[in-house]
Amino acid sequence: MSNLYDLEFTDNKGNTVSLDQYRDKPVLIVNTASKCGFTPQYEGLQKLHEELGPQGLVVLGFPCDQFAHQEPGSDTDIEEFCSVNYGVSFPLSTKIDVNGSNTSPVFDFVKKQAGGMLGSAIKWNFTKFLVAPDGQTVKRYAPTTKPDDIRKDAEALLSS
Numbered sequence: 274m275s276n277l278y279d280l281e282f283t284d285n286k287g288n289t290v291s292l293d294q295y296r297d298k299p300v301l302i303v304n305t306a307s308k309c310g311f312t313p314q315y316e317g318l319q320k321l322h323e324e325l326g327p328q329g330l331v332v333l334g335f336p337c338d339q340f341a342h343q344e345p346g347s348d349t350d351i352e353e354f355c356s357v358n359y360g361v362s363f364p365l366s367t368k369i370d371v372n373g374s375n376t377s378p379v380f381d382f383v384k385k386q387a388g389g390m391l392g393s394a395i396k397w398n399f400t401k402f403l404v405a406p407d408g409q410t411v412k413r414y415a416p417t418t419k420p421d422d423i424r425k426d427a428e429a430l431l432s433s
Contacts, residue, residue: 276408280378282335285348285365292379297406299430300331301423302383304371306343306398307336307354314399315359317420321427322363328431332363335379337371340398344368371395386411405430 278296281289292300303318315334322332336351338344346354348367355361369377372394376384383402384393386409401414403426414423 277379277382277404277411278408280382282333282369282377282379283367285336285352285367287348287367290364290366295331296408298329298331299406299427300333300404301420301427302333302335302379302402302404304337304369304380304395304398304400305334305365306338306340307346307351308343309340309398311397311399311416313359314420315355315361319359319361319363321420321424325424325427325431326363330427330431334361334363334365335371335377336365336368337398338368339370339372343398371400383411383413387413403427403430406433 277300278293281291284290301321306312318332318334321330336344344351352365355365371377371380383404384395387402397416399416401418401423403412403423412426
């Protein structure tokens with residue numbers, strides 16, 4: 274795989290989604306959880322989706338239950354929670370693994386492109402990856418980084 278657009282994922286309705294449809298757009302990839310202290314970041318992610326989505330930014334949420342069982346629900350439960358509590362309308366994947374032998378190919382790719390300070394493994398929910406329109410350049414953000422703090426980087430990619 275040479276870039277993000279060569280990959281696909283399964284959405285929370287069971288459909289295969291080719292990332293090729295986002296070619297030449299910046300993509301913000303986030304591993305999410307509904308029962309985490311960082312869960313309110315859904316609000317900021319939705320705001321980026323609403324405000325920068327029309328300019329081309331793609332926000333994708335990938336629910337993951339690998340950290341303290343903080344995403345226990347089904348795909349339907351997760352979608353309902355996100356919609357009711359945060360108005361989430363950006364795409365969500367089916368629940369995935371971000372570490373280990375069953376790591377989602379999307380997370381395998383972004384982790385290889387932008388390893389963390391303590392190696393490439395993801396340490397917690399709401400780790401974020403901003404993929405440039407070239408599909409290869411990836412910037413990694415810690416769970417503590419608020420979505421609004423990514424805005425300038427996303428805007429720079431949109432204007433390039």
